[in-house]
Amino acid sequence: MSDVKVVVIGAGPAGLAVGLALARRGRRVTLVERDPDQPLDDPAGAFERWARPGVAHHRLPHSLLGRTRRALREHAPDVLEAMLRAGAWENDVRGRLVRDAAGPDDEDLVAVHCRRPFFECMLRRAVRDEPLVRIVSNTTVAGLTLQKRGTAAPRVAGVRLREDDVLDADVVIDAGGRQSAIRKALERDGVPMPAAQVEPCGVIYYTRYYRLRDGVEYPAWAGVLGPGGTSECARYTVFFGDNRTFAIVLGVSTSVHAFRALAREEVFTEAVSRFKALAPFIHHDLAEPITPIVAFGALRNVFHPPLLDGEPPVLGLHFLGDAYCHTNPLFAWGLCLAIDYGFRLGRIVDEHPTDVDAQARAFAAATSVEAEQCFRALAEEDRDRTLTWDGAPPSGPWLGRTFAGFVRDCAQPAVMLDTSVARAVLRRAHLLDPPDELMKRESILRRVIALQSELPKPSPGAVPSADELLEIAARHPRAAR
Numbered sequence: 001m002s003d004v005k006v007v008v009i010g011a012g013p014a015g016l017a018v019g020l021a022l023a024r025r026g027r028r029v030t031l032v033e034r035d036p037d038q039p040l041d042d043p044a045g046a047f048e049r050w051a052r053p054g055v056a057h058h059r060l061p062h063s064l065l066g067r068t069r070r071a072l073r074e075h076a077p078d079v080l081e082a083m084l085r086a087g088a089w090e091n092d093v094r095g096r097l098v099r100d101a102a103g104p105d106d107e108d109l110v111a112v113h114c115r116r117p118f119f120e121c122m123l124r125r126a127v128r129d130e131p132l133v134r135i136v137s138n139t140t141v142a143g144l145t146l147q148k149r150g151t152a153a154p155r156v157a158g159v160r161l162r163e164d165d166v167l168d169a170d171v172v173i174d175a176g177g178r179q180s181a182i183r184k185a186l187e188r189d190g191v192p193m194p195a196a197q198v199e200p201c202g203v204i205y206y207t208r209y210y211r212l213r214d215g216v217e218y219p220a221w222a223g224v225l226g227p228g229g230t231s232e233c234a235r236y237t238v239f240f241g242d243n244r245t246f247a248i249v250l251g252v253s254t255s256v257h258a259f260r261a262l263a264r265e266e267v268f269t270e271a272v273s274r275f276k277a278l279a280p281f282i283h284h285d286l287a288e289p290i291t292p293i294v295a296f297g298a299l300r301n302v303f304h305p306p307l308l309d310g311e312p313p314v315l316g317l318h319f320l321g322d323a324y325c326h327t328n329p330l331f332a333w334g335l336c337l338a339i340d341y342g343f344r345l346g347r348i349v350d351e352h353p354t355d356v357d358a359q360a361r362a363f364a365a366a367t368s369v370e371a372e373q374c375f376r377a378l379a380e381e382d383r384d385r386t387l388t389w390d391g392a393p394p395s396g397p398w399l400g401r402t403f404a405g406f407v408r409d410c411a412q413p414a415v416m417l418d419t420s421v422a423r424a425v426l427r428r429a430h431l432l433d434p435p436d437e438l439m440k441r442e443s444i445l446r447r448v449i450a451l452q453s454e455l456p457k458p459s460p461g462a463v464p465s466a467d468e469l470l471e472i473a474a475r476h477p478r479a480a481r
């Protein structure tokens with residue numbers, strides 16, 4: 001077997017997935033991670049114990065959708081099994097399909113619930129146990145070393161570390177996350193890179209983790225997509241966690257300044273209690289908060305095309321995870337792509353160890369159409385929802401809406417009424433089908449349209465209006481300093 005030196009920048013989910021894939025195929029791989037080494041003995045305690053300054057969203061709610069679970073089942077079933085033994089749990093959406101009509105093709109309609117540090121700890125443990133992997137912690141990659149080749153694309157030769165060390169590499173994988181500085185460093189060095197597609201999410205979210213008190217269980221909840229939904233001014237949801245934890249998330253428009261009061265405990269708590277689907281979760285007898293309220297904003301949908309005019313811009317360099325594509329986190333597609341593409345890239349590098357051009361083309365062919373669809377679908381959803389929140393009437397060719405508005409307002413509510421609609425909509429939500437697939441399913445679309453007259457009317461008082469949320473914010477003014 002030809003020996004190929006692979007260096008991965010970042011030991012987050014994407015870096016860990018590709019590292020695991022390569023090592024299990026007999027390839028040596030070095031992961032360079034700027035954060036310090038973390039204790040791996042206690043996955044449930046990682047939420048409190050892990051220091052991850054390199055990942056701002058480390059303690060924020062994450063769900064592992066069907067696509068992430070499928071990738072783990074296929075490529076690292078031992079990791080999934082260990083997670084379930086340690087307190088993660090599977091939310092079998094199939095059991096909630098209309099009249100329990102789940103079929104054998106629905107086996108991936110299952111989410112896995114755990115907190116992100118728990119998941120990362122379990123994945124890191126599996127990677128640590130691979131003898132062919134070396135994780136170099138506390139070390140930042142400052143840039144790449146390149147072999148210039150006249151007017152042709154340069155070829156990667158290694159990575160430069162902060163300490164002015166160079167680590168030689170035949171293949172470098174940038175899994176440095178949404179803020180990765182590698183592309184900018186290349187552009188500063190005059191290397192032409194493909195232009196990124198970027199759109200703001202227009203949403204800021206407020207969230208808090210809770211733990212169930214002893215002797216009680218999660219309250220019953222309705223629907224197949226989990227407790228939550230989109231109201232005239234908020235996206236609201238429960239993210240379940242491992243070991244009896246869960247988080248409440250309220251996402252609101254970045255343009256309504258008064259909603260920033262949701263960062264205050266009394267405002268957040270009262271606002272959550274006005275959502276009928278969420279209120280039982282935060283009842284004092286059921287759960288206690290285990291974190292303060294955290295706000296997370298400046299969210300963007302970003303897609304970096306992997307090829308420039310059909311050619312790899314730097315031979316031997318691949319972008320993975322959030323460094324490749326990231327989308328509105330409220331839809332939980334980030335880990336799906338980071339983990340699934342991580343395993344795929346491992347296979348591709350293993351199949352073409354010395355042909356870096358073939359690696360780039362195979363990875364782009366396997367992923368770029370879908371990744372761009374994810375970007376476009378959620379950018380459209382964000383644009384559409386922001387307009388709706390701003391009071392603009394819906395418009396577009398899909399029952400008077402954009403396709404994103406049609407999915408949100410017409411198809412998702414119909415999930416409760418029809419098995420085939422449920423299956424198609426849920427497969428999209430869990431990214432088991434590419435986002436544009438639903439648009440091609442004419443019989444499903446016709447069924448959704450036919451079901452509109454049967455949709456249950458929203459029950460009065462189920463969610464607070466924008467005025468009610470503003471009134472709550474005004475009633476709890478910030479304490480004078």
Ligand SMILES: Cc1cc2nc3c(=O)[nH]c(=O)nc-3n(C[C@H](O)[C@H](O)[C@H](O)COP(=O)(O)OP(=O)(O)OC[C@H]3O[C@@H](n4cnc5c(N)ncnc54)[C@H](O)[C@@H]3O)c2cc1C
Nearest residue numbers: 010012013014034054062063141176177321322329334335
């Ligand atoms: C608020 C929020 C909530 C989310 N919720 C979900 C969810 O529910 N479900 C879901 O699927 N996805 C979710 N996502 C998306 C998910 O978190 C990302 O897709 C995932 O983190 C991508 O993993 P990654 O490994 O690419 O990047 P990261 O997790 O950001 O990891 C990058 C790693 O690289 C290291 N690094 C960076 N630069 C360097 C360098 N120069 N040298 C060395 N190391 C470096 C960092 O320290 C870090 O460890 C959410 C995202 C956010 C922001």
